[in-house]
Amino acid sequence: MKVLITGGYGFIGSHVAERFYKEDDEVFIIDNMETGDKHNISFKHKNYHLSVEDPNCEEIFKAIQFDVVVHLAAQVSVAKSFENPITDTESNIVGLVNMLTLSQKYKVKKFILASSAAVYGKNDQLPLLEENQCVPISPYGISKRVGELYCQKWSEMYGFESVCFRFSNVYGPRQNSNGEGGVVSIFINHMLEGKALQIYGDGEQTRDFIYVGDIADAIYRASHSSISGVYNLSTNKKTTINEVVSILKKMHDEVNIHFSPAREGDIDHSVLSNRKVMDDLDWSPIYDIELGLEKTYQWAVVDQAQKEVAVSVADQTEKAKEWTHIIQPFKAYLENLVVFLIIAWLVLSHRLSVFNATDISAFYIMIMGALYGSKQSILSVGLSIGLLIVEKLSEGREFVSLLYDTSFFFQVSLFLFIGLVVGYTVQRKTNRLQEQQQKIDELKQRYHFLGGIHTEVREIKDELQLRLLNTEDSFGKIYSIVKELDELEPEKVFSNAVQVVQQIMDAEDVSIYVFNKNQTFLRLVANTNFLETSHKNSMKVEDTGYIQNLLGTGGIFVNKELLPNTPIMAAPVYHNDQISAVIMIDRLNFQNVSLYHENLFKVTTELAGSALDKALSYIDAIEADRFIANTDVLKQDVFQKILESKREAREKYGMPYVVLEGENPDTDTDLGAYSTKLSALLRETDYIGQLDNHQVGVLLSNIHQNDVQFVLSRFYEKGIQMRLKEGEI
Structure with missing residues (x-):
């Protein structure tokens, strides 16, 4: 599974990335590195140094078909959201909308958003339920609530599956000291540095502290579940600040505490109910506050020791470099002088x-x-x-x-x-x-430069290969889909061609019409959505302006004026240097009505047209072998192949057909005259052939049962007796 984690180098993001990696998933990270740290992740992954609101993010979604997107990138400081609400909005709303839009556009299966308890504001109805009123009191809380509404609206409009987790106060290893959630990190850092712990108020205010490992586990479980909507992610337990300090004292004996007046705007008590997520996701927090704080403290001790060693080594190295820098210019002179003094002593002492x-x-x-x-x-x-x-x-x-x-x-x-x-x-x-x-x-230097270029070219090449293999509108996928057109029976090509165009263009309605010999009429031969939409079985060219336009220009018609009863795009199909058919698409997403998709439609129809031209040329070449000698009756095996194509088209798209059965004439001469008489009563898209019981059959394309009686009566008027053999709709 391919997982994109925005803000993946951050505190929570790195733990989530690590969780997916341990499950053998492919991890991709987008991070602007403002607060992230690459040292948080040591395993193999692919990263992109971008902001989530950057338009270039679309190139990543195009190149890689993500299964899951975990959106953690955000501006997380409540204080900063007051200082600069514009920056907060750009990151938390504009960035989210960009990720949400791209995820929906490129068919991401699950979108997981990191929301916050800040959406509730000052609400005394504890524990807070997902259904409680949300009245955020900070720009940060507002932006998170707006993000939830965007996810909800995307679900309503597109059926896009998303989960919004409202985190309570998250703590754990790799946390910095920013934001309210960083109080544990602040306390531990101050303890290790010998500073006093600053407590605002009496310390009896409560928070719902949840260990970051439990957050990562819930997100991983959600990516493999069918849940959607808004969920609290918490322990559902109150913990006072004084209790946190008391637990930390057991790990670090010398702790100084300084109480200050309570800060204006601080919430006294906060606890989120986790009943809904426990029931729907079968998840519960594993780490209690004692175990979570112990693991966080142990990590902080090791991290501080590593930093001190690194700083000490760096200082010593820097001092050595400074001393070497001073001595180096005089080194040769000093060595020369020492050697001379030894020689002078030997000479003057007569040794x-x-x-x-x-x-x-x-x-x-x-x-x-x-x-x-x-x-x-x-x-x-x-x-x-x-x-x-x-x-x-x-x-x-x-x-x-x-x-x-x-x-x-x-x-x-x-x-x-x-x-x-x-x-x-x-x-x-x-x-x-x-x-x-x-x-x-x-x-x-040149080698390193060329090596860098080579690496970059390889990365681009690999990315292009991913596009060719994975992107919906890539030529790689066109090639793999168009393999389905490798047929020599025109009816089979018709059926497969509409499917190919539908998949590549992402259009709901694709039709193919064929011209009669003098190009005055068109007959419908294939359609992907026959039962749900009304289509004309035949069209008169002189009554259809866009068909006349297409015949006149010989190129693609695009309905830029959005004319009624007119397809969005139509393209000609050539056979023997003459337009023989038209491929049309309708009910196309508005965002796909562009020059790019026009060119894509042109390439696709050319490939489909080429396959059809090859099939028709093949039929022309073996036409004599397809018919019973001196008749218009297709041989039994040929007729059965055409009939199988019609059955497949009915099963896939609901395209109707009818098979009529008649009596064989006594002689071949009579059979030839009989078939000629039948041909005069049929359309270009109908067939006469030999049935498996060796009787003469007529295959009527694209005809409803209520029209069968009319056709039978026409035959009867000409002295031809036939009966219905196959063709229930």
């Missing part, structure tokens, strides 16, 4: 035995240049030259004498040469590596 000072300095310059490039190699050269000067001076040399010492200049030159060559070489390599890394990064 070198294998290498002399020049060798170790040259090696030091090479290492620094190889590791860090030209900057550090030049710095190493400078430090090495300084160390060389200090070493010479420590041996008793004068600084001026060094300016004339060729060995000193050779050593300095060696240091510079090594530093410049190694530094340049390494720097060049480093630059090339950086260029390559930059190219790699660019390619990675």
Whole structure:
């Protein structure tokens, strides 16, 4: 089962989604993420980041044929509804109407609306029953009541099945601190944070607290039931605020309480009767207040610990990043300096035995240049030259004498040469590596970009495939339905064609009329609603304006002016490059009278017409084999197939027919003359054939029994004796 949950990332929505998922249903979520949290759901599902009032929601309904819609998305704060009633209306009324309309349009089997006890207002008739008067005192309560009325009206107008659950005060894991229903969440959060619990009034005000798990279970049960209408969803038990605090004290010893004056407008007592939902749904709440609060508290403790760990790790990571950011620019210089100090100590303390000072300095310059490039190699050269000067001076040399010492200049030159060559070489390599890394990064970005596009295209492809397979007016469904037209008997094609057009166009009335040879008359050959509507069995072309229009243009006729006694749409069917029949639809939903459905009708009738043209061409090709030689009498097997098609059309649509039986002439010559005589008295839609008893039969299409006597009398006047064999209506 495919279930759409609006507001599915919210407190209640996530529990409802989890309940359906555990039952192996496919879960889809629409959420604008204003209050929802994706971390509330960890299982596989499909989500859409949209507001419920967004027109783009229709694309989702088109692509996926939902079985159940659970509408939980709403603005839930009573205080905010006073501050901004327009926003409250957009979310709670406009959004609901959008979901309700789309659910009805796309054949959702069950629509479940989350309403609220706020619809009752200040009502002292406790416990509150569904039949009690609703006088909401807040814009939030008004919007919820209006939502219920919309569901009721949709049920009256369209027979659309919906359930409206009036929640009492819901609590449980994942609840935030918004709204009156969040009092449990507020208390537990304050307890864990060491804050005082704020109680307005004396704490003896009562509420009907219901655990969120019981809410999810009731919604799941309702999706598989036949109930509809308005139901309270509650425990039918009063619980004071002081009792809630007392239970929480048992779980958390140190609890400070602060009493404040009662808030204006607060309801003192509230409890909803759940007798109706218990009787009709066979449901009852499982969690009492003690067990529900214990589970909520345990979850909150774990959640807070996880948040604290996450915050601590994030702080440590951030500090480490800051310290690293400060040290990083000076890291190479510090390492260079440490290495130089070690070398200086070795040189000046005369601890070198294998290498002399020049060798170790040259090696030091090479290492620094190889590791860090030209900057550090030049710095190493400078430090090495300084160390060389200090070493010479420590041996008793004068600084001026060094300016004339060729060995000193050779050593300095060696240091510079090594530093410049190694530094340049390494720097060049480093630059090339950086260029390559930059190219790699660019390619990675391009890869990620193309990967994102690929994923998006795959999702669109999958969605289009879903449309093709599931959407009522998709070409995928057209293709699957039109397979029924894969017949070679025209009468069978007529019967199936009206069914195909009816299913695709969602029209109550579909008819097919065929022209006579000179296109002056049309005869009715198939209709989907024959018994409930009156149809002309034949029409004269010169008396029918829209048929003349259709013959003149050769295209689809659309009754845009809503002319009386005229179908909504009519399309020609061609055979041998000539209009041979007309497909008409009537009693179409007004919302389907559009250019889109006009094009859909054109495609559908072309496919049906193609099937009929193929069947007629086949009949033309084998016509000689269908008749007894030199007669107009169909062979027994051919006549029986046509008769079976007529029987099927009568069973499906109530299309009447009559079979008359006559006597066979003595010779084939007499049979040919006899059949010619019969043909002159019949219409284009009637047939002469051999019955299973080898007698000659006449099949009269679309004729009532009260007209049979008139036909028999006509035959009698021409010397033809016949009797009724089959055709009760």
